[in-house]
Amino acid sequence: MSKFVYADHAATTRVAPEVLEEMLPYLSSEYGNPSSLYSIGRASSLAIAAAREKIASLIGAKPNEIYFTSCGSESDNWAIKGAARANAAKGRHIITTVYEHHAVLHAMDSLKKEGFEITYLKVDADGQIAPEALEAAIRPDTVLIAMMYANNEIGSVLPIREMAAIAKAHKITFFTDAVQAIGNLPVNVAELGVDMLALSGHKIHAPKGIGVLYVRTGVRIANLIDGGGQERGKRGGTENVAYIVGLAKALELAVEGLPDMERIAAMRDRLAREIVSRIPYSRINGGMEHRLPGNLNVAFEFIEGESLILLLDMAGICASTGSACSTASLEPSHVLLSIGLPPEKAHGSLRLTLSHENTEEDVDYILEKLPPIVQRLRDMSPLYEQVGKN
Amino acid sequence: MNYSEKVMDHFSNPRNVGEIADASAVGEVGNAVCGDIMKIYLKIENDIITDVKFKTFGCGAAVATSSMATEMIKGKSVDEALTLTNKAVVEALDGLPPAKIHCSVLAEEAVKAAVADYYKRNGIDKEVPLHGTACHGNCAACSGH
Numbered sequence: 001m002s003k004f005v006y007a008d009h010a011a012t013t014r015v016a017p018e019v020l021e022e023m024l025p026y027l028s029s030e031y032g033n034p035s036s037l038y039s040i041g042r043a044s045s046l047a048i049a050a051a052r053e054k055i056a057s058l059i060g061a062k063p064n065e066i067y068f069t070s071c072g073s074e075s076d077n078w079a080i081k082g083a084a085r086a087n088a089a090k091g092r093h094i095i096t097t098v099y100e101h102h103a104v105l106h107a108m109d110s111l112k113k114e115g116f117e118i119t120y121l122k123v124d125a126d127g128q129i130a131p132e133a134l135e136a137a138i139r140p141d142t143v144l145i146a147m148m149y150a151n152n153e154i155g156s157v158l159p160i161r162e163m164a165a166i167a168k169a170h171k172i173t174f175f176t177d178a179v180q181a182i183g184n185l186p187v188n189v190a191e192l193g194v195d196m197l198a199l200s201g202h203k204i205h206a207p208k209g210i211g212v213l214y215v216r217t218g219v220r221i222a223n224l225i226d227g228g229g230q231e232r233g234k235r236g237g238t239e240n241v242a243y244i245v246g247l248a249k250a251l252e253l254a255v256e257g258l259p260d261m262e263r264i265a266a267m268r269d270r271l272a273r274e275i276v277s278r279i280p281y282s283r284i285n286g287g288m289e290h291r292l293p294g295n296l297n298v299a300f301e302f303i304e305g306e307s308l309i310l311l312l313d314m315a316g317i318c319a320s321t322g323s324a325c326s327t328a329s330l331e332p333s334h335v336l337l338s339i340g341l342p343p344e345k346a347h348g349s350l351r352l353t354l355s356h357e358n359t360e361e362d363v364d365y366i367l368e369k370l371p372p373i374v375q376r377l378r379d380m381s382p383l384y385e386q387v388g389k390n
Numbered sequence: 391m392n393y394s395e396k397v398m399d400h401f402s403n404p405r406n407v408g409e410i411a412d413a414s415a416v417g418e419v420g421n422a423v424c425g426d427i428m429k430i431y432l433k434i435e436n437d438i439i440t441d442v443k444f445k446t447f448g449c450g451a452a453v454a455t456s457s458m459a460t461e462m463i464k465g466k467s468v469d470e471a472l473t474l475t476n477k478a479v480v481e482a483l484d485g486l487p488p489a490k491i492h493c494s495v496l497a498e499e500a501v502k503a504a505v506a507d508y509y510k511r512n513g514i515d516k517e518v519p520l521h522g523t524a525c526h527g528n529c530a531a532c533s534g535h
Contacts, residue, residue, distance in 0.1 A: 302447065303447065304425050304426065304447055304448050304449055304452070306449035306450055307401070307448065307449055307450055307452075307453060310398075310401060310402075310450045311402075314402060323425060323449070332425065342423075343422075343423045343424075343425070344422035344423055344425075347422070347425040379407075380404070380407050380445055380446060380447075380453065381427075381445060381446070381447040382418065382427050382428075382429040382445040382446070382447055383422060383427065383447050385409070385429075385445060
């Protein structure tokens with residue numbers, strides 16, 4: 001079999017065998033509705049309770065502060081719209097950042113139509129925001145702050161603890177999207193001091209289609225789905241038992257695997273060093289200091305990212321790009337533009353995200369395949385032609 | 391993004407990549423800000439395109455449409471080359487995803503820009519009918535797709 005290197009773990013991950021094993025009974029023999037009173041119903045209900053308890057203890061929450069959702073985007077939407085609407089009588093100003101995930105930015109767009117005003121905090125070239133910038137943006141009518149724990153494209157990790165402390169001092173609800181942070185960094189809601197936190201299963205080797213929203217006791221949030229009273233009446237709908245069980249197992253494994261992050265960061269650092277030294281006109285996007293251990297984002301001048309991804313795919317390497325051409329929007333990555341990259345460089349960006357499943361051999365393989373592919377595209381590029389002549 | 395087999399073939403084995411040192415005409419369209427630039431070199435003898443090469447900065451569809459467009463005009467007369475439409479390029483590639491149709495427009499424009507250059511260099515007083523979709527760097531407001 002030809003070599004296959006999956007280096008796009010920020011996009012999604014493979015379901016871990018241990019996770020699948022825990023899930024399987026709930027996809028076959030244990031099919032009872034958790035709301036049913038008979039024994040197989042109770043078995044499902046107990047499984048959910050155990051999963052909720054496990055997840056709560058792994059992130060420093062109480063079980064009744066954990067709400068299961070269908071994905072990270074749902075958690076983001078619910079937290080933002082739910083908290084904004086529940087607090088609208090107090091004020092209609094929200095603070096967020098320019099480089100949030102689209103689930104957050106587009107939720108903000110919806111709220112704008114309802115009369116909310118949004119302040120977008122800028123990030124610096126490293127992808128960082130100073131806590132003072134948040135302090136300065138707070139107004140008397142600010143009711144919500146939404147700030148990601150770690151960025152999905154450039155891996156920047158924000159000082160959420162300090163940010164949440166500022167929010168608390170002003171009695172403003174603080175939400176963090178921890179979808180990328182979970183499994184890569186310790187995530188403890190009590191230590192962070194956040195009011196709400198979103199996470200997603202498929203980034204940590206659980207299946208796609210399951211997420212969590214943590215809502216601290218006492219935080220006001222509007223109900224999401226009116227139904228049969230599941231999730232304490234806030235999100236109706238029969239629970240996705242197997243996926244909930246899978247998520248709890250995946251999170252347990254992710255927390256157990258945190259010490260491995262040093263090895264992953266070292267692999268990532270070698271990849272970064274070697275790419276920049278072997279490929280001229282390449283540059284790391286975002287700062288290396290406060291960054292997710294597995295994240296690397298590089299801009300290659302004179303080439304376009306989609307072509308790069310297609311050629312890497314032919315070589316058996318899965319990665320992603322911030323190029324507009326890989327999306328339907330025709331706009332390059334808002335994240336790369338936010339750290340000051342000109343659009344033409346954002347088009348030539350490559351994101352490689354490593355996990356514990358990657359090896360040093362994978363890094364060697366990427367380093368063997370990537371430089372000639374970049375060169376091949378440059379040889380085809382009219383922009384590079386001008387460089388050669390100058 | 392699902393490309394047809396033909397698009398993937400022309401992307402992974404592009405025909406006519408390169409430059410022509412003593413080209414009779416060169417046409418360049420697109421904008422790095424938008425993420426695609428196409429440059430087409432023509433060698434023209436007695437109004438016949440005897441050789442054609444291209445260089446492209448862009449996505450898979452941009453490379454494939456450049457490759458296909460150069461194949462389609464090779465050996466043709468200059469007038470015939472001007473009749474090449476983006477639609478014909480799309481059809482020859484067994485279709486393109488909707489978001490990539492603008493790449494085929496660029497390919498058509500690149501051929502036309504090269505012919506316009508040929509006319510200009512040779513003092514031929516002919517108009518080249520352009521789409522009017524020349525890239526202005528504002529992707530969101532672009533009518534070329």
